[in-house]
Amino acid sequence: MSKGKILVVDDDRLVLATLSYGLTQAGFEVIDADNGDDAILLAREHRPELALLDIRMEGLTGFDVAAYLREYLQTPFMFLSAFADEATVAKVKELGAVAYLVKPLDISQIVPAVEAAFARSTAPAAPPAAAPSGLPAMLDPTSLAVGVLMHRYSLPCDEALARLTSLAAAEAHSLPEQARRIVDAVELLARPGTR
Incomplete structure (x- = not known):
């Protein structure tokens, strides 16, 4: 099936x-x-x-x-x-x-x-949860953060994920929370007037 x-x-x-x-x-x-x-x-x-x-x-x-x-x-x-x-x-x-x-x-x-x-x-459709970082609720912040690390540091996917996991552990955050922090920082830096 x-x-x-x-x-x-x-x-x-x-x-x-x-x-x-x-x-x-x-x-x-x-x-x-x-x-x-x-x-x-x-x-x-x-x-x-x-x-x-x-x-x-x-x-x-x-x-x-x-x-x-x-x-x-x-x-x-x-x-x-x-x-x-x-x-x-x-x-x-x-x-x-x-x-x-x-x-x-x-x-x-x-x-x-x-x-x-x-x-x-x-x-079943439920009211969308408010994503703390302004990301759509269904968009996975961990995937985005891994993508950011891969792009910024020219890392393969597994190394980028390992680096994100290590950073989350070092700062005592969950993996999704650490990912949101990275994505939030990238979005903040991308705003006009912050470059």
Whole structure:
């Protein structure tokens, strides 16, 4: 029995094949596309319950596809990207992604994130919790903080997560709280007049 139907979009065919295979093995029904135009057509035809989108692609970007999914199909989406710069993170938050994962990740890290996103998207609607940092409640601050550390210090994902975990322990904060502190600091520094 399928855990759910997911649309996977990435213009790198090797990444797409790896994601599709891994998610199929994990029990998901996968529809895949290597460009934004096909992604929208397939989403209209198959009505996936979740989309996993690469951001930077030729033609329609992952952001374009996400905006369409949100506006016309009300399909939740998450991003998987190699980019974690301030403008990208801001756009991810603006669009309302349920998660933002930063490459490189292996499928063993992606499957739990997809399962969590499915759980959130199928849970009964509740009033959104106020996120202390102003982040949308469904956007995982730990993923964002790991992305920030990867980008800022040119770290692989596992090292960035280890550094974040170590910092949280050293400062006696939980991992999510330490992540929020980092994301808050980045947002504060990005405000006009603070550079």
